Amino acid sequence: AQSVTQPDIHITVSEGASLELRCNYSYGATPYLFWYVQSPGQGLQLLLKYFSGDTLVQGIKGFEAEFKRSQSSFNLRKPSVHWSDAAEYFCAVGGWNAGNMLTFGGGTRLMVKP
């Protein structure tokens, strides 16, 4: 069965600093990987996704993520964080042998200091 681990429950960064959110997955075949963001009181919005090809994927709001098969990781990065990036971030994995199902990590809550 697939699983996703987000090791950091909370992260606090200063505005303008760089950000990296960690995601490790377990999946028995080629994974499809996603990062979603949830602003307070809102549903989830897709930031970016990886299906195949270039292992560095660009998303919305200046985010990017890198797929590293050898490390089973799909970490999310942003070079300079803005106060509006404060939210909860979820990593998810799916694939052809999981139907249309996604398995989500526990989430990382990002706080941004002024």
Add this chain to the structure above:
Amino acid sequence: DVKVTQSSRYLVKRTGEKVFLECVQDMDHENMFWYRQDPGLGLRLIYFSYDVKMKEKGDIPEGYSVSREKKERFSLILESASTNQTSMYLCASNQGSSYEQYFGPGTRLTVT
């Protein structure tokens, strides 16, 4: 733009009440999903549906049922609400051939 709407943003119910949460999507998606979201646990799948009148159990179906009478609408039913069902409930949908899911704004349910 895909739009997924949920009938209520906040709901307060008493223990033992029957609760209906409704979800509507406007993009003719085949698949619809109900999740519950709890701190530290992420999203856990309750039920999903891949067609009208079809349903499959997810990871935590106990205490819940679902109904899909029309393609655009997927209802989650708590037959007898209990305090441990206090949670955020999220609905999502996607196309049959896609993995990307589109989410509604969520319903925060409190059972007292």
